[in-house]
Amino acid sequence: MALDDLQEKINHEIQWRVDEISMIKTIPILYPFSNKQKETWQKHSIPIFYSLWEGFVVECFSHYSEEINSMELSKNDICLNLLTHSLDVELNLKNGRVEFNTQKQLVNTISNCFSKPIYLKKRVPTGSNVNLKAINDILTRFNLDSLPENLYESKLNKLLKFRNSLAHGEFSIPITQESVDELSATVIECMHAVAAKILDGCKNRTYMVNYRP
Numbered sequence: 001m002a003l004d005d006l007q008e009k010i011n012h013e014i015q016w017r018v019d020e021i022s023m024i025k026t027i028p029i030l031y032p033f034s035n036k037q038k039e040t041w042q043k044h045s046i047p048i049f050y051s052l053w054e055g056f057v058v059e060c061f062s063h064y065s066e067e068i069n070s071m072e073l074s075k076n077d078i079c080l081n082l083l084t085h086s087l088d089v090e091l092n093l094k095n096g097r098v099e100f101n102t103q104k105q106l107v108n109t110i111s112n113c114f115s116k117p118i119y120l121k122k123r124v125p126t127g128s129n130v131n132l133k134a135i136n137d138i139l140t141r142f143n144l145d146s147l148p149e150n151l152y153e154s155k156l157n158k159l160l161k162f163r164n165s166l167a168h169g170e171f172s173i174p175i176t177q178e179s180v181d182e183l184s185a186t187v188i189e190c191m192h193a194v195a196a197k198i199l200d201g202c203k204n205r206t207y208m209v210n211y212r213p
Helices: 003-030 035-069 080-091 100-114 132-141 149-167 177-204
Strands: none
Touching (some): 003 035, 003 177, 035 177, 080 100, 132 149, 132 177
């Protein structure tokens, strides 16, 4: 697997998002905003920060999936977590199949999947909120180490709390410059943390069935 190529792609995903965060934060400083305009800008910057975070998660794991696909691993090569993830995205394993015909279709699809190299689709199950549990569930699917709860849970929960409140039209939480600085820093920190997990997994070949930590 081309670790350098993957690192370059992920660094690009981080850098353009960091650049946009910087622009969002500096626009009210560079231009003569009134206090009301500044408050409005700050308020709506939080959902943008969250969208940059969720988009990063989707794109980075898509890049990682592409790299794994390029190796054309068989079911005997790839680790169980990734094999299960691949089948779940393809077949929605949580969906109960009561009718025998749908069960046959499931078995037939699995049989076809196992007869050729495992292909990871670019779809990543982020759910509706990429909090710590969601990102750690994705990391587990890719057989990667989780982010530590004590470092990231409260930060991501706060980002989600502010974003959800604003997205649902609830403006009871005051948005200050301190809030903007804190939540934008959370996005940047978490992007780097997830990138490190992916690159470590690539380097250590955690996608392989014979991987031992």
